[in-house]
Amino acid sequence: MTSLLILWYTPVNDYVIVYGRRGTIATIRDVAERAEVSVATVSHVINETRPVSDELRLRVLAAMQALDYQPNALARGLRRRRTSTLGLIIPDTNNPYFAEVARGIEQAAFERDYSVILCHSDYSPERELQYVDVLRAERAAGVIWIPATECCEAAERLVEYGMPLVILDRHAPDVQCPSVVADNFRGGYFATQHLIQLGHRRIGCIARPVGLSHSQERILGYQAALSDYGLPVDEILIAKGGFRLEDGRRVTFQLLDLVPPPTAIFAYNDIMAIGALRAAHERGLCVPDDFSIVGFDDIPQAAFTCPALTTVSQPKLDMGRRGAKLLLDLIDGTGPPVEGDVPLEVRLVVRESTGQAPQQ
Amino acid sequence: MTSLLILWYTPVNDYVIVYGRRGTIATIRDVAERAEVSVATVSHVINETRPVSDELRLRVLAAMQALDYQPNALARGLRRRRTSTLGLIIPDTNNPYFAEVARGIEQAAFERDYSVILCHSDYSPERELQYVDVLRAERAAGVIWIPATECCEAAERLVEYGMPLVILDRHAPDVQCPSVVADNFRGGYFATQHLIQLGHRRIGCIARPVGLSHSQERILGYQAALSDYGLPVDEILIAKGGFRLEDGRRVTFQLLDLVPPPTAIFAYNDIMAIGALRAAHERGLCVPDDFSIVGFDDIPQAAFTCPALTTVSQPKLDMGRRGAKLLLDLIDGTGPPVEGDVPLEVRLVVRESTGQAPQQ
DNA sequence: ATGAAAGCGCTAACAG
DNA sequence: CTGTTAGCGCTTTCAT
Numbered sequence: 001m002t003s004l005l006i007l008w009y010t011p012v013n014d015y016v017i018v019y020g021r022r023g024t025i026a027t028i029r030d031v032a033e034r035a036e037v038s039v040a041t042v043s044h045v046i047n048e049t050r051p052v053s054d055e056l057r058l059r060v061l062a063a064m065q066a067l068d069y070q071p072n073a074l075a076r077g078l079r080r081r082r083t084s085t086l087g088l089i090i091p092d093t094n095n096p097y098f099a100e101v102a103r104g105i106e107q108a109a110f111e112r113d114y115s116v117i118l119c120h121s122d123y124s125p126e127r128e129l130q131y132v133d134v135l136r137a138e139r140a141a142g143v144i145w146i147p148a149t150e151c152c153e154a155a156e157r158l159v160e161y162g163m164p165l166v167i168l169d170r171h172a173p174d175v176q177c178p179s180v181v182a183d184n185f186r187g188g189y190f191a192t193q194h195l196i197q198l199g200h201r202r203i204g205c206i207a208r209p210v211g212l213s214h215s216q217e218r219i220l221g222y223q224a225a226l227s228d229y230g231l232p233v234d235e236i237l238i239a240k241g242g243f244r245l246e247d248g249r250r251v252t253f254q255l256l257d258l259v260p261p262p263t264a265i266f267a268y269n270d271i272m273a274i275g276a277l278r279a280a281h282e283r284g285l286c287v288p289d290d291f292s293i294v295g296f297d298d299i300p301q302a303a304f305t306c307p308a309l310t311t312v313s314q315p316k317l318d319m320g321r322r323g324a325k326l327l328l329d330l331i332d333g334t335g336p337p338v339e340g341d342v343p344l345e346v347r348l349v350v351r352e353s354t355g356q357a358p359q360q
Numbered sequence: 361m362t363s364l365l366i367l368w369y370t371p372v373n374d375y376v377i378v379y380g381r382r383g384t385i386a387t388i389r390d391v392a393e394r395a396e397v398s399v400a401t402v403s404h405v406i407n408e409t410r411p412v413s414d415e416l417r418l419r420v421l422a423a424m425q426a427l428d429y430q431p432n433a434l435a436r437g438l439r440r441r442r443t444s445t446l447g448l449i450i451p452d453t454n455n456p457y458f459a460e461v462a463r464g465i466e467q468a469a470f471e472r473d474y475s476v477i478l479c480h481s482d483y484s485p486e487r488e489l490q491y492v493d494v495l496r497a498e499r500a501a502g503v504i505w506i507p508a509t510e511c512c513e514a515a516e517r518l519v520e521y522g523m524p525l526v527i528l529d530r531h532a533p534d535v536q537c538p539s540v541v542a543d544n545f546r547g548g549y550f551a552t553q554h555l556i557q558l559g560h561r562r563i564g565c566i567a568r569p570v571g572l573s574h575s576q577e578r579i580l581g582y583q584a585a586l587s588d589y590g591l592p593v594d595e596i597l598i599a600k601g602g603f604r605l606e607d608g609r610r611v612t613f614q615l616l617d618l619v620p621p622p623t624a625i626f627a628y629n630d631i632m633a634i635g636a637l638r639a640a641h642e643r644g645l646c647v648p649d650d651f652s653i654v655g656f657d658d659i660p661q662a663a664f665t666c667p668a669l670t671t672v673s674q675p676k677l678d679m680g681r682r683g684a685k686l687l688l689d690l691i692d693g694t695g696p697p698v699e700g701d702v703p704l705e706v707r708l709v710v711r712e713s714t715g716q717a718p719q720q
Numbered sequence: 721a722t723g724a725a726a727g728c729g730c731t732a733a734c735a736g
Numbered sequence: 737c738t739g740t741t742a743g744c745g746c747t748t749t750c751a752t
């Protein structure tokens with residue numbers, strides 16, 4: 001039952017809107033005149049691009065202050081033929097996973113005085129292409145792309161145009177550019193290893209219906225762990241999940257109906273894990289005592305739903321930061337780090353059962 | 361227990377990075393030469409700003425196509441003295457509430473060919489001010505600001521600079537600009553009314569520790585509903601919550617310890633509601649049969665945690681869209697709508713108990 | 721209906 | 737150490 005209720009508010013008519021009246025900012029010439037120097041000097045003071053005597057510098061600084069001067073980034077970009085703008089093409093910041101990545105990107109960009117243009121691809125390749133044009137028009141210095149589908153056309157175009165590009169979160173082997181991803185293979189491996197070490201011998205797995213590199217690698221890790229510990233890799237234990245909680249629940253029932261049923265499940269992401277959790281509860285299984293579940297991604301929903309749920313945590317914020325830094329290095333010509341690359345760690349988060357979880 | 365595990369990946373050294381080599385885009389002059397027309401004609405074809413004969417238009421269009429021409433937004437902005445860029449100052453897209461608002465903003469902006477610069481204030485007034493300067497430098501056409509604290513300095517500066525500004529989600533009565541917010545008062549009112557109609561007579565309330573307008577209004581709505589239905593407004597039933605789940609849980613215990621205890625709770629947001637839910641469960645209360653809880657915001661965590669949790673839902677996406685549209689109207693001089701404003705609805709979402717919730 | 725040309729505000733030679 | 741000046745790519749008068 002959903003009853004429609006309430007309403008809105010905008011007290012806009014109470015004001016005299018003065019927008020645009022005063023919108024003019026002092027130019028470099030204004031500053032130069034006030035400081036009684038040439039515009040070149042002002043420019044060089046701002047950019048520290050050639051020595052300026054203390055006297056003049058002080059005059060310039062004072063004038064800038066007095067006029068509340070703010071350099072015009074457009075003029076600067078036009079002249080310099082490069083901007084301090086990054087494009088971020090992301091499926092949807094509404095997804096908490098991407099939201100955290102985006103945050104990391106914006107953080108790192110801000111630290112290096114870059115601003116980021118937010119482009120929601122909305123999981124649409126077409127939209128991605130539209131945004132490629134936008135970013136080209138804005139002369140973005142580089143682009144960070146989080147693929148939404150298997151389609152890499154946007155990235156290919158970017159590379160074709162010679163725009164610095166870094167791919168995040170997923171592989172796109174066909175695109176000639178660096179990518180930053182966590183080691184999903186080992187994530188899957190260690191998740192499974194964890195279950196094995198808990199004593200489980202028959203471990204089910206919820207895979208993604210269509211394979212994007214990162215989720216497939218998780219499954220490969222799962223299989224590798226089984227092999228390494230001498231357990232059979234039984235295809236029947238690998239269920240094709242979906243994208244919604246309900247899919248996870250559904251396929252978990254399928255797995256539990258097997259004879260013999262698995263005693264544990266590794267899910268390719270946390271949504272599936274939560275679905276599995278529900279299914280297990282409905283079957284009267286006590287998690288994690290009777291039945292163990294390990295998820296992947298460590299999204300807040302998982303922690304909320306089951307504080308004791310074990311999951312593989314990706315350093316999403318850090319991934320974003322790394323991606324942005326790598327991109328900025330590429331732009332600056334500092335080039336990608338050839339070695340000494342610090343690991344992008346993936347953690348297995350085994351939360352203690354507090355006994356306070358609502359599902360107890 | 362948390363064991364550190366895995367690692368990173370960047371196949372960057374496999375490629376010859378060609379970035380920046382080819383980065384040149386055709387200019388309007390290139391197009392003009394190829395089409396054998398003047399640059400003025402090209403410009404007018406692009407902007408449809410004066411009639412151009414079909415013949416020339418076709419030639420221009422063909423040349424643009426052939427050269428893969430993309431107008432330089434910087435040059436255009438410089439010349440036109442205005443950009444198609446919006447600034448979005450937001451506390452943190454990592455918060456699912458803000459993420460959805462951001463998404464709405466970006467959507468509406470995209471539809472009107474504006475791009476948005478993402479600025480995380482990180483709940484810091486100082487950071488907000490830094491971003492004001494960035495946006496001024498970028499000559500953003502306007503700014504949408506979601507306040508992070510009670511501090512309105514950033515907004516005041518923006519208004520002072522004459523930059524079009526719209527405030528979202530909260531009131532800032534001192535700032536002379538329009539704002540778009542849901543009617544939090546009535547949200548609180550109807551939430552409480554709902555509980556009263558369920559038969560509750562002693563209804564507790566979890567309020568925000570420091571008052572931002574929106575949460576305070578929710579509480580006022582709660583009090584008004586009690587009054588209207590002839591119930592006493594007892595200050596002792598209003599507990600000061602916090603920002604974390606645990607705070608909600610803690611103060612719920614306080615409320616439950618009252619004699620007599622309330623039989624229901626209205627929480628100023630969903631996080632507090634979830635905390636209350638946990639506390640209730642720990643006390644052995646069956647929600648919603650023994651004890652009813654209504655939250656506010658309708659964040660995904662709430663739905664995950666308790667599919668049957670009742671909450672007041674704000675149209676976050678729509679709020680973002682409205683805010684962006686309002687801002688764009690202001691920028692275009694279309695002005696704010698004087699009347700006929702369509703309500704920004706807030707819904708009371710009463711979810712059916714499915715019997716499948718993990719906490720059952 | 722079309723073109724020539726003057727800047728927008730800034731940076732970076734170049735000249736002193 | 738400082739100033740003059742020629743553009744960056746585009747829009748927009750002002751002529752034709």
